Amino acid sequence: MSHEDLTQTPLPADGGFEVHLAQRGQTYQVPADQSILRVLSDAGVDLPFACEQGVCGTCLTKVVAGQPDHWDMFLTPEEQAANDQMLICCSRSQTARLVLDL
Numbered sequence: 001m002s003h004e005d006l007t008q009t010p011l012p013a014d015g016g017f018e019v020h021l022a023q024r025g026q027t028y029q030v031p032a033d034q035s036i037l038r039v040l041s042d043a044g045v046d047l048p049f050a051c052e053q054g055v056c057g058t059c060l061t062k063v064v065a066g067q068p069d070h071w072d073m074f075l076t077p078e079e080q081a082a083n084d085q086m087l088i089c090c091s092r093s094q095t096a097r098l099v100l101d102l
């Protein structure tokens with residue numbers, strides 16, 4: 001298992017996961033008590049956002065790999081089920097790694 005694909009691995013028990021930004025080639029650790037948006041903003045990644053409550057859709061981001069855990073009220077159930085986009089201010093991950101188109 002030298003090349004374990006964490007985008008296929010269930011979320012660890014501590015609730016933390018890693019986010020890889022495909023365009024920037026950077027990986028960040030997201031702890032259970034922080035949003036993806038907060039982690040990236042704190043790291044200096046400048047991203048658009050507004051409500052931070054999963055309502056406005058401003059932080060909509062394309063998902064390249066991994067499975068989001070949708071907590072927003074913006075996407076339709078069908079859009080959420082497609083797992084190809086997510087609201088990074090409130091939604092999390094069901095897999096140990098998410099790859100985002102950022």
Ligand code: FES
Binds near residue numbers: 059074
């Ligand atoms: Fe409004 Fe994420 S900032 S949905």
